Amino acid sequence: MADTPDTISIIPVRGIPEIMPGDDLVKIVSRAVKELGLSFLDGDIVVFAQKIISKAENRIVKLSEVAPSPFALTLSREVSKDPRLVEVILSETTKIIKMDQRKPEKGRLIVETRGGIISANAGVDASNVSGGDSVTLLPVDSDLSAENLVRGFKSAAGVEIAVIITDTVGRPWREGLVDIAIGCSGIRPLRDYRGRKDSKGLVLNATVMAVADEIASAAGLVMEKADSVPVVIVRGYGFEKGGGGAGDLIRNPEDDLFR
Amino acid sequence: MADTPDTISIIPVRGIPEIMPGDDLVKIVSRAVKELGLSFLDGDIVVFAQKIISKAENRIVKLSEVAPSPFALTLSREVSKDPRLVEVILSETTKIIKMDQRKPEKGRLIVETRGGIISANAGVDASNVSGGDSVTLLPVDSDLSAENLVRGFKSAAGVEIAVIITDTVGRPWREGLVDIAIGCSGIRPLRDYRGRKDSKGLVLNATVMAVADEIASAAGLVMEKADSVPVVIVRGYGFEKGGGGAGDLIRNPEDDLFR
Numbered sequence: 220m221a222d223t224p225d226t227i228s229i230i231p232v233r234g235i236p237e238i239m240p241g242d243d244l245v246k247i248v249s250r251a252v253k254e255l256g257l258s259f260l261d262g263d264i265v266v267f268a269q270k271i272i273s274k275a276e277n278r279i280v281k282l283s284e285v286a287p288s289p290f291a292l293t294l295s296r297e298v299s300k301d302p303r304l305v306e307v308i309l310s311e312t313t314k315i316i317k318m319d320q321r322k323p324e325k326g327r328l329i330v331e332t333r334g335g336i337i338s339a340n341a342g343v344d345a346s347n348v349s350g351g352d353s354v355t356l357l358p359v360d361s362d363l364s365a366e367n368l369v370r371g372f373k374s375a376a377g378v379e380i381a382v383i384i385t386d387t388v389g390r391p392w393r394e395g396l397v398d399i400a401i402g403c404s405g406i407r408p409l410r411d412y413r414g415r416k417d418s419k420g421l422v423l424n425a426t427v428m429a430v431a432d433e434i435a436s437a438a439g440l441v442m443e444k445a446d447s448v449p450v451v452i453v454r455g456y457g458f459e460k461g462g463g464g465a466g467d468l469i470r471n472p473e474d475d476l477f478r
Numbered sequence: 479m480a481d482t483p484d485t486i487s488i489i490p491v492r493g494i495p496e497i498m499p500g501d502d503l504v505k506i507v508s509r510a511v512k513e514l515g516l517s518f519l520d521g522d523i524v525v526f527a528q529k530i531i532s533k534a535e536n537r538i539v540k541l542s543e544v545a546p547s548p549f550a551l552t553l554s555r556e557v558s559k560d561p562r563l564v565e566v567i568l569s570e571t572t573k574i575i576k577m578d579q580r581k582p583e584k585g586r587l588i589v590e591t592r593g594g595i596i597s598a599n600a601g602v603d604a605s606n607v608s609g610g611d612s613v614t615l616l617p618v619d620s621d622l623s624a625e626n627l628v629r630g631f632k633s634a635a636g637v638e639i640a641v642i643i644t645d646t647v648g649r650p651w652r653e654g655l656v657d658i659a660i661g662c663s664g665i666r667p668l669r670d671y672r673g674r675k676d677s678k679g680l681v682l683n684a685t686v687m688a689v690a691d692e693i694a695s696a697a698g699l700v701m702e703k704a705d706s707v708p709v710v711i712v713r714g715y716g717f718e719k720g721g722g723g724a725g726d727l728i729r730n731p732e733d734d735l736f737r
Binding site: 223225226227228229230231233255256257337387390391392393394395396397398399408409410426427428429430432433434436437439440441456467468469470475 | 482484485486487488489490492514515516596646649650651652653654655656657658667668669685686687688689691692693695696698699700715726727728729734
């Protein structure tokens with residue numbers, strides 16, 4: 220009944236307290252892991268929900284201190300959103316991809332962020348933030364945030380781990396949200412199987428897998444309970460080291476049939 | 479160092495032989511699981527790569543027996559594909575979503591299948607099929623295939639499991655492929671967290687998670703090795719029973735900002 224040796228474990232790290240600006244996530248997560256009777260192992264992938272990175276990095280804006288621009292005011296009427304929230308979204312946006320003008324009551328505003336992520340509201344989020352009128356923004360550079368965490372765990376606990384930072388996004392064509400990797404370090408986010416042979420000796424084609432996104436989704440399964448599990452350990456996946464961060468997952472617009 | 483009780487295990491089922499038309503997948507998979515020293519537990523989710531379902535259901539076409547239509551001939555020149563392959567793709571297609579006319583050498587043809595899945599080449603696939611000129615098609619009704627497997631495991635082994643059938647697809651905006659659920663039974667593919675309160679007591683909005691796709695991606699992490707692992711057990715995820723199959727994951731075009 221035991222698992223096989225090549226089983227991957229998706230381990231939720233419960234007991235992480237509310238994160239405040241300036242908090243030391245390496246210390247806090249290490250303590251929570253220890254209290255669960257666990258320790259980190261070399262080769263673990265530690266998956267962080269974007270929200271606690273944003274809080275620790277003080278990526279918090281009080282809407283009461285935001286003055287919406289004339290454009291934000293106009294746009295806010297078209298999508299039925301708070302104009303101050305629209306102002307914050309626009310400050311994170313490089314391009315408006317879609318907005319729902321047919322059904323303004325649904326208030327959907329799909330944009331491209333500075334980091335190249337395409338998501339609703341540029342990842343600006345009001346849930347789980349202290350103070351009724353505060354929202355969080357995505358980390359300024361999620362790959363760098365991940366890199367700092369990898370370095371922090373190395374220096375605090377001597378372990379060689381990889382870090383993935385995730386966000387929850389909608390998708391064209393399919394219902395429901397999934398978690399994707401918006402930052403990573405220590406793991407190559409794409410895994411290239413091209414040129415390898417399948418079990419019939421035929422060369423496989425078109426099989427570059429977005430493994431960082433698949434890991435993000437796996438971790439998302441245990442993160443889903445109202446943000447009570449912002450950190451997940453993915454153990455037993457033999458990933459490839461290296462890569463250029465989650466930026467590797469952003470498709471070049473010229474190669475994107477869907478633009 | 480042991481996992482926590484709420485850990486999810488992603489268990490690859492190795493040792494599954496090549497599947498032939500008419501094979502009894504319940505029997506074959508049960509035997510492989512037993513040889514690994516495992517047994518199924520109530521509440522397991524058994525994830526099947528589409529390819530072995532298609533083979534068992536004889537969804538195999540010999541290209542040498544295909545006569546391309548005039549339209550297939552024209553289209554095949556535009557996307558630099560074998561016209562017989564294009565004919566097979568068109569037979570599975572309800573709508574051509576995109577084709578790459580800028581770079582025909584890349585030969586991309588993105589279509590909507592009868593099942594509502596949007597993917598390259600309608601899921602028609604030449605890898606891992608016996609006989610050089612054979613290709614597989616997606617199952618006719620993947621939800622029904624999943625339902626039959628759930629029933630089969632119940633009657634053969636007395637276990638209440640859920641089944642997800644997956645395919646590997648590309649996505650707009652993001653590099654790399656991920657695995658998604660094209661069929662499921664015994665599990666509600668969407669999980670609705672709306673109305674639930676977050677840890678600050680705020681009502682969560684817009685959090686309907688596509689858990690079946692997240693499970694497909696988690697399983698994909700151990701399926702990726704040249705199709706040698708076509709079945710994966712996902713154990714320890716407390717899913718919701720019911721739902722209308724993976725068709726629930728197909729977004730109504732009228733609600734889809736991206737159409």
